Amino acid sequence: xxxNRLPVECLHLILDxxxxxxxxxxLNTLLRVNKHLCDITLPYLYEDPFSLAASxxxxxxxxxxxxTINKLLTPLIRxxxxxxxxxxxxxxxxxxxxxxVEDETAFLTQNSGIDYLRYLRHFYPTSINHALFHNWKAYKxxxxxxxxxxxxxxxxxxxxxxLSIENNPFxxxxxxxxxxxxxxxxxxxxxxxCFPIFEQILSLTVPLSDLQRYRGEMHRLQSLRCxxxxxxxxxxxxxxxxxxxxxxxxxxxxxxxxxxADLMENMVEFVRDHTQQFPQVLLQADCPQENTWQGSHQIxxxxxxxxxxxxxxxxxxxxxxxxxxxxxxxxKIDTTDLKLVQTVQPPRGEPIQWxxxxxxxxxxxxxxxxxxxxxxxxxxxxxxxPNLFAWAPQEKRERQEYYGRKRTQxxxxxxxxxxxxxxxxxxxxxxxxxxxxxxxxxxxxxxxxxxQPLEEAVLRCYWEGLGTEIxxxxxxxxxxxTKIVIQGPRAQFAVLDHGIMPEPRAIGETWLEPLPxxxxxxxxxxxxxxxxxxxxxxxCPALEExxxxxxxxxxxxxxxxxxxxxxxxxxxxxxxxPGTSRLKSIDLRGWSALxxxxxxxxxxxxxxxxxxxxxxxxxxxxIIPEPGVLLSYDYPSLQEEADSIRxxxxxxxxxxxxxxxxxxxxxxxxxxxxxxxxxxxxSIAVQGDHTPDMTEEQLTGPRDYYYYAHKRVLTRADFxxxxxxxxxxxxxxxxxxxxxxxxxxxKSLHLSGRWSMTDEFLEFLFTTVVPNxxxxxxxxxxxxxxxxxxxxxxxxxxxxxxxxxxKYPEERxxxxxxxxxxxxxxxxxxxxxxxxxxxxxxxxxxxxxxGSDGIKHPRPSGVxxxxxxxxxxxxxxxxxx
Numbered sequence: 115x116x117x118n119r120l121p122v123e124c125l126h127l128i129l130d131x132x133x134x135x136x137x138x139x140x141l142n143t144l145l146r147v148n149k150h151l152c153d154i155t156l157p158y159l160y161e162d163p164f165s166l167a168a169s170x171x172x173x174x175x176x177x178x179x180x181x182t183i184n185k186l187l188t189p190l191i192r193x194x195x196x197x198x199x200x201x202x203x204x205x206x207x208x209x210x211x212x213x214x215v216e217d218e219t220a221f222l223t224q225n226s227g228i229d230y231l232r233y234l235r236h237f238y239p240t241s242i243n244h245a246l247f248h249n250w251k252a253y254k255x256x257x258x259x260x261x262x263x264x265x266x267x268x269x270x271x272x273x274x275x276x277l278s279i280e281n282n283p284f285x286x287x288x289x290x291x292x293x294x295x296x297x298x299x300x301x302x303x304x305x306x307x308c309f310p311i312f313e314q315i316l317s318l319t320v321p322l323s324d325l326q327r328y329r330g331e332m333h334r335l336q337s338l339r340c341x342x343x344x345x346x347x348x349x350x351x352x353x354x355x356x357x358x359x360x361x362x363x364x365x366x367x368x369x370x371x372x373x374x375a376d377l378m379e380n381m382v383e384f385v386r387d388h389t390q391q392f393p394q395v396l397l398q399a400d401c402p403q404e405n406t407w408q409g410s411h412q413i414x415x416x417x418x419x420x421x422x423x424x425x426x427x428x429x430x431x432x433x434x435x436x437x438x439x440x441x442x443x444x445x446k447i448d449t450t451d452l453k454l455v456q457t458v459q460p461p462r463g464e465p466i467q468w469x470x471x472x473x474x475x476x477x478x479x480x481x482x483x484x485x486x487x488x489x490x491x492x493x494x495x496x497x498x499x500p501n502l503f504a505w506a507p508q509e510k511r512e513r514q515e516y517y518g519r520k521r522t523q524x525x526x527x528x529x530x531x532x533x534x535x536x537x538x539x540x541x542x543x544x545x546x547x548x549x550x551x552x553x554x555x556x557x558x559x560x561x562x563x564x565x566q567p568l569e570e571a572v573l574r575c576y577w578e579g580l581g582t583e584i585x586x587x588x589x590x591x592x593x594x595x596t597k598i599v600i601q602g603p604r605a606q607f608a609v610l611d612h613g614i615m616p617e618p619r620a621i622g623e624t625w626l627e628p629l630p631x632x633x634x635x636x637x638x639x640x641x642x643x644x645x646x647x648x649x650x651x652x653x654c655p656a657l658e659e660x661x662x663x664x665x666x667x668x669x670x671x672x673x674x675x676x677x678x679x680x681x682x683x684x685x686x687x688x689x690x691x692p693g694t695s696r697l698k699s700i701d702l703r704g705w706s707a708l709x710x711x712x713x714x715x716x717x718x719x720x721x722x723x724x725x726x727x728x729x730x731x732x733x734x735x736x737i738i739p740e741p742g743v744l745l746s747y748d749y750p751s752l753q754e755e756a757d758s759i760r761x762x763x764x765x766x767x768x769x770x771x772x773x774x775x776x777x778x779x780x781x782x783x784x785x786x787x788x789x790x791x792x793x794x795x796x797s798i799a800v801q802g803d804h805t806p807d808m809t810e811e812q813l814t815g816p817r818d819y820y821y822y823a824h825k826r827v828l829t830r831a832d833f834x835x836x837x838x839x840x841x842x843x844x845x846x847x848x849x850x851x852x853x854x855x856x857x858x859x860x861k862s863l864h865l866s867g868r869w870s871m872t873d874e875f876l877e878f879l880f881t882t883v884v885p886n887x888x889x890x891x892x893x894x895x896x897x898x899x900x901x902x903x904x905x906x907x908x909x910x911x912x913x914x915x916x917x918x919x920x921k922y923p924e925e926r927x928x929x930x931x932x933x934x935x936x937x938x939x940x941x942x943x944x945x946x947x948x949x950x951x952x953x954x955x956x957x958x959x960x961x962x963x964x965g966s967d968g969i970k971h972p973r974p975s976g977v978x979x980x981x982x983x984x985x986x987x988x989x990x991x992x993x994x995x
Contacts, residue, residue, distance in 0.1 A: 125154055133158045136169035152228075160233035163190055168242040183245065183252050194307050196222055197231035202306035206298055209262040236317045237308055240342060240402060243319075247296035248406055250289040263291060277366075279358055280409075293406060297323060297346045313337060321346040322377045322401075329384055332391065339397045343381050345404040345412035349374040352409045378418040389425045399426060400438060403462060416467060420445065433489075437462040444468045447475055452486040456566070458493045466576075473498040473577070481505065488565045494572040494953075500581020502573070506590035512561040567594030572953050574601045580640050585624050592627040599953045602639035618643040618705040621662060622650030629654050633696075636953065638663035638703075645709040646702075651695065658696050664704035665729050699723040827870040830854065833883050860884045865892040873902025880906045888912050893919040904930055908976070908988055917979035927986060935977055935985035943971045 132140050144155045159166070167186045191211050195203060200222060212218035238246065253259060263269060269287065272294035282290075301324040308315055312334035319342045320328055328335075349370045351359065359367040378401075385399045399422045404412035423445035431454045435443055440461035443450050461468055476482050476498050484490060485505040568591040573583055584600060621637065621644055632654045637644055643664040651657065697718045702710055707726040715721065833855045863884055871879070876898055880887070890907055900922055907916045927933075945960040964970050978986045 122154065125151070129155060129158050133166075136166055138166050138170065156228070156230070157233050160230050162236040162239075163194075163234070164238040164242050164246075165236065168239055168245070171242070171245055183249065187242075187246060191303070192221055193230050194234065196224075197229050198306050198310050202309070204302045204306070205262070206295075207302055207306060209259045210256070210299055213256075213258050231307065231311055232314070234307065234311060235314060237304065237315065238319055240319065243344075244406070247300050248292055250286065250292040253292050253295075254288045263295065268295065277355070277359070277363075279355060279362075296406070297321070300344070300346060316340065318342070319344055322381060323347050325377070325380050325384060329380075329387070332384070332388055335388065336392050336395065338388065338392075339395065341385075341396065341399050343399070343401040343414075345377075345401065345414065347373075347377075348407045348410055348412065349377075350410055350412050352411075355410065378414065381414075382418055382421045385422050385425050394427055396426065397430065398439065398442065399423075400441075402437070416441075433457075435459065441468060444471055447472065447483065452483065453488045455487040456489050456491045458484070458487065458490065458495055460495050469496050469498070476501070485509075485565075488563070490566055490568055492570040493568070494570070495574075497573040497575045497577070497583060499578055500583065503571075503583055503586035503590065506565075507586050509561060509564070510590055513564065516561050567591050569594050570597040571595070572597070572599040572601075574603070575640060576603050580642055584621065584637070588622075588625045588629060589627070592625070592629050594631060595629055596631050597634045597953075598632065599634065599636045600638075600640065601636075601953070601955070602641065618645040618664070618666075618709070620645055620647040621706075622647035622653055625649075625653050628652075629656075631656055633657060634659045636661040640664065643705045645705045651697075651714070656696055659699045660697060661699070661701040662703075662706040663701070664706065666704040667729055695720070697721055701725040703727040704729055826868065828875060830875065830878055833879075854878075854882050856882065857884050858886050860887055862889045863887050863891070865890075865895055867894055868896055870896040871898050873898050873905070876902055876906035877909070880910055885910070886912055888914045889917075890915070891917040901930060904932070904978070904988065907978075913976050914973050915977045915979065917983075921981055924981070927980070931989050932978065932986040933989055935974070935987045937974065937985075940965075940967070941971045943973050 129141070129144075138159070141155055141159050145152045145159070167190060170186060171182070188211055195207065195211065208218055212221065269291055272291060273281075275294065276290075301321050304319070304321065305324065305327060308318060309331070312331055314337055315335065316337055317340035318335075318338060321344045323346050325343070351367075351370075356367065381401060385396065388396050401414040401419065401422070403414075419441050423442045426442055426445070428446035428449040428451075429439055429443055431451050432439060432443070433454050434457045435455055436457070436459040444461075472483065482498070482502050482505055484493065484502065568587065571587050575583075580600060580602075584598065587598060588595065619642055621635075625647075633656055635654065635657060636659070638661055643666045644662050646662065651660075695718045698720050699722060700714075700718075701723070702725065704727075707728060710726055715724075834853055835855060880890075887910060890910075890913070892903070900918070900920060903916075903918060907913060942965075944963050944965045946963045948959045948961060950957055950959075962970055974987075976987055978988070980986055
């Protein structure tokens with residue numbers, strides 16, 4: 115009874131919150147309280163029920179289990195089909211959603227007295243398409259539907275539609291059947307649920323193959339605001355298949371293309387007729403890309419998308435611009451109100467034509483469209499030129515000047531009033547003259563109010579080089595920025611082989627205010643060169659990820675001494691206070707790596723990943739000067755800088771990777787167990803010209819001075835602790851093994867370049883310094899023998915893989931106790947690849963999953979990769995030379 119006494123407005127507020135949280139179970143519970151609550155709750159559950167169901171699925175809709183579908187989707191579809199009536203049930207619907215005739219009859223005879231279908235307004239979101247129609251694992255467990263397909267001979271009919279070149283004998287037949295069965299199932303389900311309620315439908319997803327049926331009922335679609343056209347048939351082919359069809363079956367290719375053109379024309383005519391019959395009702399129409407056909411993406415040509423948008427009105431105060439409405443915005447750039455836009459994301463497939471039109475409009479008006487987005491928080495798009503954010507600092511300056519002049523006029527008015535006051539007995543002559551003779555200058559018109567503070571900016575400079583975008587963004591939104599990512603084009607442009615590179619741009623040099631919330635700064639794949647300004651890190655105390663890369667492939671020592679030597683960056687100015695840095699990842703390549711200050715490592719207790727590298731030119735040479743050039747300069751000073759870098763690396767290893775003492779406050783308890791250090795860049799005079807992998811004799815035999823001019827000899831002294839290196843009394847009293855660095859958390863070690871190491875040093879390295887590594891890689895290292903490499907690595911207790919770039923005769927491998935490794939496919943570890951786009955880059959993550967036997971098989975231990983990735987294992991437990 116208490117619920118009945120609540121005002122309806124209060125109940126709506128509660129239900130609005132539950133619907134916003136996608137709380138299906140609470141809403142479903144309220145249905146059973148009483149009839150009053152049931153009548154109020156039903157619209158919240160059934161207005162857009164498939165979106166509510168999709169909120170309970172994982173991102174990977176292909177892996178949704180049959181149990182989950184039976185729990186969420188199947189009962190919903192049964193309920194809606196029962197409300198539609200038995201005369202809308204076709205054979206394919208009956209067999210797809212009821213396990214038997216008895217279950218179907220029992221369900222349809224139950225009558226709750228509620229017409230659930232009359233609350234439906236949206237059918238259906240694209241996010242649920244795979245789970246609803248393309249889940250082949252669920253199909254295999256639906257016995258009634260499988261029997262129906264076999265009885266009707268549908269698989270044979272589907273095979274007849276497939277090109278012979280497309281037949282994949284290794285593919286599960288269920289995955290093939292579901293793709294074609296979905297065409298019929300989608301068409302029948304959409305018509306059965308939407309035909310009885312065409313008058314109330316607000317958004318609709320229509321399969322293009324069934325569009326003609328809807329044109330006949332267009333007069334009933336007076337409420338339709340959004341329509342998505344589903345490309346359910348396979349009419350486009352990949353480049354390889356298109357070429358084969360053009361040669362073998364040109365008539366089939368012509369037929370498919372004509373069918374595609376006819377469907378596109380019907381789609382445009384449908385939108386045109388609807389907008390003429392119901393003006394200003396249809397607000398959005400789209401034909402998204404379809405990826406359900408393997409190797410053949412179905413894409414609507416841009417010309418047809420532009421025709422669709424020409425019939426639609428401008429977007430009405432959108433809050434976002436993304437793939438769903440970008441093309442419609444481009445069609446009506448000037449008339450679209452953008453004041454509420456909060457996020458801008460790239461259009462589908464990055465259509466350069468649309469962005470070029472927007473770029474021309476911005477250049478013509480000398481005004482970026484982002485200036486109209488007063489609520490902008492996140493932007494991720496292709497940069498339209500250096501003027502993309504030029505308006506922001508200009509507006510900031512205008513506001514500062516306006517309020518500065520306003521304060522000045524207020525002060526002048528106060529002085530004038532004070533000068534005429536009897537309390538001011540003896541004003542100065544200058545003050546009296548200023549107060550009596552000065553006239554208040556009129557204020558300029560007030561500037562626009564400040565925009566919503568920007569939080570994330572991801573820009574890809576595809577047309578032009580980097581302008582002032584970084585400075586404009588950092589100067590204009592210093593208090594709210596959390597991410598700045600500037601990316602160059604994907605294509606690798608040619609770089610000069612000779613000549614002097616221009617002075618690197620100092621990132622952060624013009625940032626007058628600190629950026630207290632900035633967590634990620636990434637600048638990469640651009641044609642310019644960059645370095646960190648001395649105050650960059652101190653201006654970004656919350657920075658966690660730093661990535662600055664350029665393609666510098668030429669420099670000389672004069673430039674290094676001018677603005678690249680680390681001593682040019684005093685540690686107190688270039689770093690935040692000791693222990694306050696949150697940096698977890700540093701990835702510097704090119705000039706930013708050459709200018710890296712080694713003391714940074716002392717002040718970054720949470721650092722997990724460090725990468726310092728330089729690029730190669732087209733001859734695969736690193737940017738290391740010739741030996742004569744190095745010797746002509748003050749080489750001892752360069753060696754001193756190299757020693758300081760090694761000392762800093764030692765300090766980082768002790769405080770971050772090794773120490774478990776409670777007194778060590780620099781150790782971050784949440785640090786990752788994997789720390790990847792690119793040892794090629796500990797010193798600028800380490801690695802020389804690139805050389806191919808060589809044999810044992812070539813790597814250990816005598817060579818001339820010039821060939822090995824840039825090699826670096828590693829000894830135990832390089833891994834001594836700072837106290838031991840300085841000869842403190844405390845270190846002399848300790849056990850000799852404690853004098854050296856020990857990194858028990860290090861799991862992966864990569865040695866690349868001309869590092870010269872003896873067999874004895876390798877044993878010291880793997881027993882004292884990194885005793886728990888699981889993955890070891892060496893390439894182009896010198897001096898040690900392969901027998902020494904196997905002996906040292908075989909003593910690692912947790913070794914999983916050891917890779918070497920050396921070429922070694924197989925008969926000698928057998929003499930060392932090694933044999934070819936062949937993984938049993940039944941016990942091979944299985945990995946699932948997950949792809950996603952992060953800041954414009956595709957990232958692939960491999961997750962260890964259970965195999966066909968339901969067991970997560972571990973990676974094999976002690977596998978050696980040799981001779982161009984051939985796999986070997988050591989047969990003996992203890993290596994004997």
